[in-house]
Amino acid sequence: MDLIGAYEMSLLTTIAIAIIFALSLNLITGFCGQISLGHAAFYGVGAYITALLGKAGMALGPALFIAALATACAGLAVGIGALRVRDDFLAIMTMGVGFLFTGIVRQQDALGGEVGISAIPDHGLGRAGFMALCLAVAAGLALFSLYIKKSWMGFAFDSIADDEDTARMIGIDASRFKLAAFALGTGFAAIAGGLYTHNVGIINPDSFGFIESITVLAMVVVGGIGSVWGVIGAAIVLSMLPQWFQFIADYKLLLYGALLFAVMRFSPGGFAALIAGAVARLRRGRTVTS
Amino acid sequence: MDPQLLFELFVKGLVQGSIYALIAVGLTLVYGLLRILYIAHAGLFTLGGYCGVLVTNATGSFPLALAVAMVSVGLLGMVIYRLCYQPILDQPPYVALIASIGLYIALEEVYRLIFGPYGDSYDNPPFQEIVQVFGVGLKQAEIATMVATVVLLSILGLLAARTRVGIAWRATVTAPNMAESFGISILQVRYLNFFIGSALAGFAGVMVALLNNLAEPGMGAVPSYKALAIIVLGGLGSVRGTLVAALALGVIEAYGTIYLGALLDRDAIAFAFLIAVLMMRPKGLFARA
Amino acid sequence: MSTLLDVRDVTVRFGGVTAVENVGFAVQPGELLGLIGPNGAGKTTLMRAITGVVQPQAGAILLDGNDISDLPVHRRVRLGLGLSQQLVRPFASMTLVENVALAAGYGRTDGPLSALAGIGRSRELARARELLDLVGAGGAADAMPDNQPLGFLKRAEVARALALEPKVLLLDEPLAGLNQAEASLFADTIVQLNKEGLTVVLIEHNLGEVMRICSRLVVVDNGRKLSEGAPRKVMAEPAVRAAYLGVEAGDAAA
Numbered sequence: 156m157d158l159i160g161a162y163e164m165s166l167l168t169t170i171a172i173a174i175i176f177a178l179s180l181n182l183i184t185g186f187c188g189q190i191s192l193g194h195a196a197f198y199g200v201g202a203y204i205t206a207l208l209g210k211a212g213m214a215l216g217p218a219l220f221i222a223a224l225a226t227a228c229a230g231l232a233v234g235i236g237a238l239r240v241r242d243d244f245l246a247i248m249t250m251g252v253g254f255l256f257t258g259i260v261r262q263q264d265a266l267g268g269e270v271g272i273s274a275i276p277d278h279g280l281g282r283a284g285f286m287a288l289c290l291a292v293a294a295g296l297a298l299f300s301l302y303i304k305k306s307w308m309g310f311a312f313d314s315i316a317d318d319e320d321t322a323r324m325i326g327i328d329a330s331r332f333k334l335a336a337f338a339l340g341t342g343f344a345a346i347a348g349g350l351y352t353h354n355v356g357i358i359n360p361d362s363f364g365f366i367e368s369i370t371v372l373a374m375v376v377v378g379g380i381g382s383v384w385g386v387i388g389a390a391i392v393l394s395m396l397p398q399w400f401q402f403i404a405d406y407k408l409l410l411y412g413a414l415l416f417a418v419m420r421f422s423p424g425g426f427a428a429l430i431a432g433a434v435a436r437l438r439r440g441r442t443v444t445s
Numbered sequence: 446m447d448p449q450l451l452f453e454l455f456v457k458g459l460v461q462g463s464i465y466a467l468i469a470v471g472l473t474l475v476y477g478l479l480r481i482l483y484i485a486h487a488g489l490f491t492l493g494g495y496c497g498v499l500v501t502n503a504t505g506s507f508p509l510a511l512a513v514a515m516v517s518v519g520l521l522g523m524v525i526y527r528l529c530y531q532p533i534l535d536q537p538p539y540v541a542l543i544a545s546i547g548l549y550i551a552l553e554e555v556y557r558l559i560f561g562p563y564g565d566s567y568d569n570p571p572f573q574e575i576v577q578v579f580g581v582g583l584k585q586a587e588i589a590t591m592v593a594t595v596v597l598l599s600i601l602g603l604l605a606a607r608t609r610v611g612i613a614w615r616a617t618v619t620a621p622n623m624a625e626s627f628g629i630s631i632l633q634v635r636y637l638n639f640f641i642g643s644a645l646a647g648f649a650g651v652m653v654a655l656l657n658n659l660a661e662p663g664m665g666a667v668p669s670y671k672a673l674a675i676i677v678l679g680g681l682g683s684v685r686g687t688l689v690a691a692l693a694l695g696v697i698e699a700y701g702t703i704y705l706g707a708l709l710d711r712d713a714i715a716f717a718f719l720i721a722v723l724m725m726r727p728k729g730l731f732a733r734a
Numbered sequence: 735m736s737t738l739l740d741v742r743d744v745t746v747r748f749g750g751v752t753a754v755e756n757v758g759f760a761v762q763p764g765e766l767l768g769l770i771g772p773n774g775a776g777k778t779t780l781m782r783a784i785t786g787v788v789q790p791q792a793g794a795i796l797l798d799g800n801d802i803s804d805l806p807v808h809r810r811v812r813l814g815l816g817l818s819q820q821l822v823r824p825f826a827s828m829t830l831v832e833n834v835a836l837a838a839g840y841g842r843t844d845g846p847l848s849a850l851a852g853i854g855r856s857r858e859l860a861r862a863r864e865l866l867d868l869v870g871a872g873g874a875a876d877a878m879p880d881n882q883p884l885g886f887l888k889r890a891e892v893a894r895a896l897a898l899e900p901k902v903l904l905l906d907e908p909l910a911g912l913n914q915a916e917a918s919l920f921a922d923t924i925v926q927l928n929k930e931g932l933t934v935v936l937i938e939h940n941l942g943e944v945m946r947i948c949s950r951l952v953v954v955d956n957g958r959k960l961s962e963g964a965p966r967k968v969m970a971e972p973a974v975r976a977a978y979l980g981v982e983a984g985d986a987a988a
């Protein structure tokens with residue numbers, strides 16, 4: 156069908172993948188309050204596993220599934236390590252995990268070393284089919300995230316994000332909940348990574364480094380930590396901005412940096428807080444008769 | 446393995462460790478005082494590097510460049526504190542951390558835009574002669590770096606222990622409210638803190654630009670990430686711990702590249718070390734009780 | 735009568751300092767026990783050792799005959815140990831009623847998978863409102879913690895602990911920071927809860943109220959147990975008076 160051209164399909168696919176990636180971090184950092192500066196590592200693990208399985212002849216579906224499962228296990232391992240450290244130490248440790256991932260991958264010829272992996276076999280879905288898949292996964296994760304928020308898991312996450320020690324004092328096994336967040340978040344990041352692999356066709360370690368971790372963190376933070384709609388909105392805006400304005404592409408990093416800083420400095424709750432604040436002011440304005 | 450080579454690796458490791466120490470100390474000073482991870486520090490390091498190169502090339506005087514770098518970077522550090530950190534001190538810790546990261550990325554890009562992506566070099570780099578120390582060939586600049594680190598940090602230590610300013614600083618760290626009631630201006634202490642930490646980073650930037658004969662926009666990135674690992678290892682807020690951890694890391698990297706190079710690239714070694722230590726001692730090597 | 739909470743020979747050391755040394759006492763069901771002592775006596779540390787926040791170097795804690803000494807905090811809580819802390823810590827991102835409801839739903843938060851399966855909160859919210867009314871903080875139920883007066887926050891903290899249906903409730907200085915009238919009222923609430931069958935261990939500085947409401951006292955000073963027994967008898971002992979002399983003399987009941 157010619158309703159959407161190839162360019163638009165490609166754009167939608169890229170945005171969908173960014174949304175999946177951002178929502179996956181939102182589970183860990185937004186819902187459960189665990190700062191991760193190394194999330195791109197799990198994106199990367201998913202990407203590499205999908206690439207290798209694809210080259211070995213596996214179909215997309217099973218490859219993504221295995222990638223997600225394997226990465227979730229890695230995520231659990233990191234999560235278990237992360238249980239021992241708090242706050243700033245956690246941030247730096249996750250940063251370390253990210254550097255460890257790229258550091259190891261760069262040195263392994265089996266993984267393509269510095270150059271990476273290319274010539275990944277086509278997924279066979281066609282451009283429209285692949286786009287539909289990505290959009291479906293993004294929508295699915297969004298719904299799942301909203302469900303979690305309403306559930307008692309989300310309720311428990313809220314308390315852990317606020318004050319982990321006190322959460323324990325009301326009977327919540329904070330460690331297990333944190334691990335659940337890590338497993339879910341890293342698993343979905345792997346799916347995003349696997350889809351990314353097929354979207355671009357070649358992958359190398361540079362795509363999964365610290366800057367990428369910061370980029371996705373920016374989406375979560377600018378959107379509003381924990382707010383599903385805010386994060387989706389930020390993911391859309393931040394991934395589309397360089398496309399909309401070509402000259403912005405050169406300044407992309409400067410924009411990210413400045414945006415991150417400005418949001419933290421002036422509205423730490425992100426866009427979600429800004430909008431909520433504006434809505435509240437509007438409501439007050441209507442009821443108060445001056 | 447050839448003992449001479451082992452020794453040489455050790456010495457080179459110490460040189461590298463000294464650089465890490467100069468960067469990391471500024472970070473740990475800020476953390477000890479304000480409990481924020483000051484990643485934007487990396488941007489100040491880079492500015493120091495550019496100052497060193499540009500001023501030396503313009504005036505021919507390296508000492509002048511050094512002074513200009515330290516002072517201007519120190520002042521910029523104070524400005525950054527006032528504009529960027531002071532307003533968000535009462536927010537949860539991740540706010541300052543992420544703001545800092547954003548600021549650093551923006552700074553690096555600004556340098557790229559102003560100075561160009563390819564970097565600048567010294568026209569006539571000083572201190573390049575090789576000197577033999579215990580059979581190891583070191584550039585004068587490398588020796589200067591090590592010596593400078595020891596001297597600067599010792600001065601810092603003396604300042605902290607013996608002078609009124611130093612005592613005021615320590616009081617502000619441990620008991621800010623009491624310090625205030627004794628008439629110590631918390632604001633002045635913080636400004637001084639940022640000035641000193643930033644000036645040290647500027648100094649480190651000049652020396653690194655000299656050692657590599659290159660100042661480029663991204664030069665602050667990797668050393669600063671490692672500096673973060675170092676201050677965690679050294680015990681957040683402990684200058685002595687940071688110095689030890691920095692030197693240790695320099696040496697470990699030197700050996701690690703040889704022995705672990707098949708598995709990890711050089712930069713990842715720092716973090717592998719960090720993670721290993723954190724798993725055993727979740728509060729750092731020299732954590733304060 | 736079988737002991738409900740048995741604290742045996744607990745010793746807690748931090749670095750070179752011995753905060754608690756060989757302290758033990760037994761709490762019978764239905765008691766309102768007061769744990770008192772001058773500032774720095776080690777009462778809060780002892781409390782934290784009982785709940786599991788702090789690991790003692792020696793000693794054992796038994797709840798209803800079960801040794802809970804090696805269990806993590808959340809497991810002790812689920813076995814029936816309730817705690818309300820001295821420095822109140824409500825969850826800042828939720829209203830007071832939500833704070834209490836989360837605790838009331840402890841059956842739902844047993845593990846991440848079962849928590850994921852549960853989605854309605856109305857029953858727990860209703861129960862939370864009941865509890866907040868019970869402790870006298872019903873009016874502030876829908877408020878966020880950050881602009882509530884301390885009195886309400888303290889009561890909400892107790893309501894949250896009650897929501898866990900504890901067998902024994904440890905209250906760490908619930909009256910601290912309250913003026914005389916408020917303290918008296920809150921103490922009455924505690925008495926009421928106790929009369930309805932809740933076993934309470936009360937750490938308190940406010941000797942006036944302690945003397946009034948507690949059936950038995952345990953006195954610690956400098957990390958050691960000094961005395962235990964009926965309030966008047968204990969306060970008449972010279973050693974106990976000496977420990978308090980110059981600090982609480984004005985507060986002690988005549």
